[in-house]
Amino acid sequence: MxxxxxxxxxxxxxxxxxxxxxxxxxxxxxxxxxxxxxxxxxxxxxxxxxxxxxxxxxxxxxxxxxxxxxxxxxxxxxxxxxxxxxxxxxxxxxxxxxxxxxxxxxxxxxxxxxxxxxxxxxxxxxxxxPWYKKILGFRSGKKWKMVIASIVYLLILSSFISNFGNSGKQGTNSQSTTAATPASTQQTIDSTQQKVNTEEKKKEDAAKKKEQQKAIIQFEQELYSIEKPATAAGNRYKATAEKMGKGQATIYDLYEAASNANKQADKTRYAYSTLKVPEGLPADVTDMLKEAKSKLSTAYYTKSKAMEYAMEFIDSQKPSDLQKAKEETQMSDQFILAGITKVLEAKEKMGIPLDNKKQ
The missing domain is CATH 2.30.29.30 (Pleckstrin-homology domain (PH domain)/Phosphotyrosine-binding domain (PTB))
Incomplete structure (x- = not known):
């Protein structure tokens, strides 16, 4: 058996x-x-x-x-x-x-x-x-690869012809030479193919990394674009508060600005939570970007809460509501900083210059 x-x-x-x-x-x-x-x-x-x-x-x-x-x-x-x-x-x-x-x-x-x-x-x-472009060494059409491949194939052919012509005419020496020649040729083939594969691999890796870098930079730009309406609404609220202090705006103007900032912050939170992280990135980089958008989403949730407390303070004039608004604002700023830090870590991991937002 x-x-x-x-x-x-x-x-x-x-x-x-x-x-x-x-x-x-x-x-x-x-x-x-x-x-x-x-x-x-x-x-x-x-x-x-x-x-x-x-x-x-x-x-x-x-x-x-x-x-x-x-x-x-x-x-x-x-x-x-x-x-x-x-x-x-x-x-x-x-x-x-x-x-x-x-x-x-x-x-x-x-x-x-x-x-x-x-x-x-x-x-x-x-x-x-074409059929000849399916042959190893001729697929890319590059001359240096075709030259190396031609030399290897000629070695194989000459080895075959030599072995065939000397068959039965030589004794032990012939057998030794016959055994040695194919082994040497195979080593040449393996070495050449390894060099070709390594060269192709380097180019494939470089092209893939470049595409990954572009995806990360585009994702970063989307993050910054999403927050612009909320940032503008927050700045209008601060400007209205300053005008009110100078007698140039009413309490109703301030309440309306706070309400608008609250709505924009909530929209930004939702936009961050539904934003998709690019596919095809290394696992650790993907995790960094997921954590970045999660922290930014949380940041604008707390910013929305801050505006709610600000609106309550405008209504009630309770110092406790004003204090809560300040605490939520500080917490929001901390989450924003943490989110941006994760994006920078992902860029550094992928070899993207930290001062370059466009690739």
Missing amino acids: GKKKKESATEKIERGIKELYSTEQRQLLLVTKIQRSNHLNGLNYYAAFNEDGVEIYQENKNATYNVMRADRFGWKEWLSVDVDHYTLKSNFLFKNGLDTWNLIIELKGKDVVQLIKSYTDIQVNDIPR
């Missing part, structure tokens, strides 16, 4: 994802290994396809099913996808008019295309590619 075939690492991970889906009573359409920008950290990543979208799983030997969910993308988020098939991988660039998402599938690219056509309304655009 033969030995049972040992399960490969990929088979083990795919089995784990299937078991996870079975436990959660969800339908799994396809699971396949993918390439990610941070795959050089030694971890493997897999994509699990279902009727709702794609879930990205990261290898984790300490987890119950040897994987942990790292990301999720819904089909409804995308309008079209450009598909570029290579020899060993397929590049999927999803688009929705504003954002893009790049997914690199290993080996099962055509299966994924068929799945997208069957289960979604996403328009699939196959990018035509």
Whole structure:
């Protein structure tokens, strides 16, 4: 009785994802290994396809099913996808008019295309590619890569011809040379391919980081834009209070300014609470931005309360209401500072100059 075939690492991970889906009573359409920008950290990543979208799983030997969910993308988020098939991988660039998402599938690219056509309304655009551009080294069309690839392929061809011509004509020395030549050639191939992959990886990482930086800067600009109406209303309230002290405004003017500042603060609170953090960012950066908008939302909640106490003071003239208004205002300022600090931490983490709001 033969030995049972040992399960490969990929088979083990795919089995784990299937078991996870079975436990959660969800339908799994396809699971396949993918390439990610941070795959050089030694971890493997897999994509699990279902009727709702794609879930990205990261290898984790300490987890119950040897994987942990790292990301999720819904089909409804995308309008079209450009598909570029290579020899060993397929590049999927999803688009929705504003954002893009790049997914690199290993080996099962055509299966994924068929799945997208069957289960979604996403328009699939196959990018035509001449046969020679599917060959390793010729895909990018860059001369230096093509030269290196040509040299490697010539070495392989010459090695094959040499081995074929010398077959049966030489003894032990021939066998030794025959064994050594393919090994040397393979080392050259591996070394060359590693250099090409490293170069491509650096460019992919740089492009991805630039897109992430743009997303963070845009998010920061949205944060500042949201607060402008509330800031303007607060300034009008302060100006009206100063005018009232000089006899240039009435108590009714002050009450109306406080009421308007209260409404604008509440609108700002809601806008911050519903603002979405950009997708595709590192987990720690995402957490920073979520905390930033949470603190800003809380800041304008307390600012709204401050205006309520100010309105009560205008009505009652109780010193306690005025004191509460001051305390809520101070607390609001502290939350605003904490929120801005988190945004600056996220920018610093992503290498964005702190004095640069535009990328």
